Amino acid sequence: MGINFAMGRRSLHTPEELRSLILASSRTIIEKHGLPGLSAREIARLISYSPGTLYNMFENIDDVLLTLQVEMLQEVSDQLTAVPKGATAREHIDALTAAYVDYAIKNRHLWNMLFAHLPPSGATIPPALHDHVLTISATISGALAPLMGQSSAQEKDHAARALWAGVHGITAIAVTEKAPVLSASNALEYAHTLTSTYIDGLVARQGFAVAAQ
Amino acid sequence: MGINFAMGRRSLHTPEELRSLILASSRTIIEKHGLPGLSAREIARLISYSPGTLYNMFENIDDVLLTLQVEMLQEVSDQLTAVPKGATAREHIDALTAAYVDYAIKNRHLWNMLFAHLPPSGATIPPALHDHVLTISATISGALAPLMGQSSAQEKDHAARALWAGVHGITAIAVTEKAPVLSASNALEYAHTLTSTYIDGLVARQGFAVAAQ
DNA sequence: GGGGCTAATTGAATGTCATTCAAAATACGA
DNA sequence: TCGTATTTTGAATGACATTCAATTAGCCCC
Numbered sequence: 378m379g380i381n382f383a384m385g386r387r388s389l390h391t392p393e394e395l396r397s398l399i400l401a402s403s404r405t406i407i408e409k410h411g412l413p414g415l416s417a418r419e420i421a422r423l424i425s426y427s428p429g430t431l432y433n434m435f436e437n438i439d440d441v442l443l444t445l446q447v448e449m450l451q452e453v454s455d456q457l458t459a460v461p462k463g464a465t466a467r468e469h470i471d472a473l474t475a476a477y478v479d480y481a482i483k484n485r486h487l488w489n490m491l492f493a494h495l496p497p498s499g500a501t502i503p504p505a506l507h508d509h510v511l512t513i514s515a516t517i518s519g520a521l522a523p524l525m526g527q528s529s530a531q532e533k534d535h536a537a538r539a540l541w542a543g544v545h546g547i548t549a550i551a552v553t554e555k556a557p558v559l560s561a562s563n564a565l566e567y568a569h570t571l572t573s574t575y576i577d578g579l580v581a582r583q584g585f586a587v588a589a590q
Numbered sequence: 591m592g593i594n595f596a597m598g599r600r601s602l603h604t605p606e607e608l609r610s611l612i613l614a615s616s617r618t619i620i621e622k623h624g625l626p627g628l629s630a631r632e633i634a635r636l637i638s639y640s641p642g643t644l645y646n647m648f649e650n651i652d653d654v655l656l657t658l659q660v661e662m663l664q665e666v667s668d669q670l671t672a673v674p675k676g677a678t679a680r681e682h683i684d685a686l687t688a689a690y691v692d693y694a695i696k697n698r699h700l701w702n703m704l705f706a707h708l709p710p711s712g713a714t715i716p717p718a719l720h721d722h723v724l725t726i727s728a729t730i731s732g733a734l735a736p737l738m739g740q741s742s743a744q745e746k747d748h749a750a751r752a753l754w755a756g757v758h759g760i761t762a763i764a765v766t767e768k769a770p771v772l773s774a775s776n777a778l779e780y781a782h783t784l785t786s787t788y789i790d791g792l793v794a795r796q797g798f799a800v801a802a803q
Numbered sequence: 804g805g806g807g808c809t810a811a812t813t814g815a816a817t818g819t820c821a822t823t824c825a826a827a828a829t830a831c832g833a
Numbered sequence: 834t835c836g837t838a839t840t841t842t843g844a845a846t847g848a849c850a851t852t853c854a855a856t857t858a859g860c861c862c863c
């Protein structure tokens with residue numbers, strides 16, 4: 378019987394291939410010309426299909442964007458979990474930070490799209506998106522935990538998320554070029570300042586707590 | 591002779607009034623319906639002029655947005671410099687953080703627009719925008735300085751910017767609702783965790799440095 | 804090998820958008 | 834009252850998202 382392999386007018390691509398094609402060209406367009414460069418017509422041009430074809434695979438352009446967001450967060454999540462632990466907790470955090478900042482800067486426009494594009498205020502955010510965010514957060518928390526031996530899991534998570542959001546802020550400002558003194562070229566430096574000082578603070582507290590026992 | 595007061599078809603508004611009207615209605619629209627809700631036609635509707643009128647006062651819609659960005663950063667800068675010093679450096683930083691987070695959350699959509707809207711890659715960013723960013727950065731630096739007595743001005747500025755960008759990251763994530771666990775309702779809590787731990791780190795280093803002398 | 808079935812693909816149609824600019828409207832000075 | 838300088842208009846252009854009836858091509862069965 379054969380797999381139901383492209384029954385339409387052209388058999389160039391399976392539906393899954395087409396989906397990937399659309400996502401890939403959207404990425405290309407956004408990374409090259411920013412979010413404003415993206416249009417259904419432009420995507421269609423790039424993959425040599427008509428604009429209407431898009432709407433067989435995706436609800437609308439927003440749907441494409443949301444899918445890209447999940448894809449990106451998946452990638453970041455994967456890259457962070459793939460980071461080796463390193464000798465010390467500080468090194469581990471440094472490596473995680475570097476991976477995060479690096480991804481954001483290498484995918485400047487796409488990354489910015491993730492935060493530029495607020496979902497319309499009734500829209501359902503894909504659970505996968507939140508899942509990936511939670512995984513990222515858990516990874517940071519795991520790296521920070523050794524420095525917070527006495528704290529509860531909640532405190533560790535809270536501390537990890539505060540730090541992670543902080544690092545995110547540095548990348549956000551670098552990527553959007555809003556501060557002349559904080560750019561892609563020195564973002565990692567700033568991130569290191571933030572994380573190392575923050576860790577010093579955690580360690581100092583830990584010390585006090587130990588001393589107080 | 592009389593001031594050149596509205597010579598056109600209607601004498602309802604001076605050019606300056608018209609400019610303010612356009613900016614004010616743009617703010618209203620963005621805050622109510624987000625950036626996608628903004629259109630030249632919608633602004634025109636709101637101020638009861640024709641769309642063409644916009645283009646007498648502003649180059650284009652991007653120009654309106656850039657102007658709003660400068661306006662906002664001016665406001666934030668003003669509010670931060672107006673924050674009273676407080677008894678301790680920690681309290682001062684807390685107050686600054688609260689003001690910053692508060693502004694961002696109260697002007698959610700507008701604030702997000704500031705970072706959503708990357709200028710096209712040849713555009714000249716208004717110097718006023720960077721000026722305000724520098725003022726904000728200097729304010730934080732001033733508040734942090736007492737905790738870093740021995741450091742150079744450059745080190746103080748660097749440390750201040752890292753922390754400020756960090757606080758910004760927390761507001762950014764809260765405002766964009768990308769992390770389910772970090773929302774507008776607890777952003778300030780996270781910000782406090784970040785700043786207080788960071789300050790602990792600075793103080794600890796300071797202590798070591800003193801001890802090493 | 805051919806006819807029908809089914810699903811993929813199209814592209815024209817609708818309505819919206821930013822932006823331009825020649826024409827119209829109007830206040831003021833003379 | 835007229836002419837002039839200026840503001841304001843709104844129709845025109847071209848691009849956009851999205852829809853959907855019509856078209857096309859692969860597959861199955863004969």
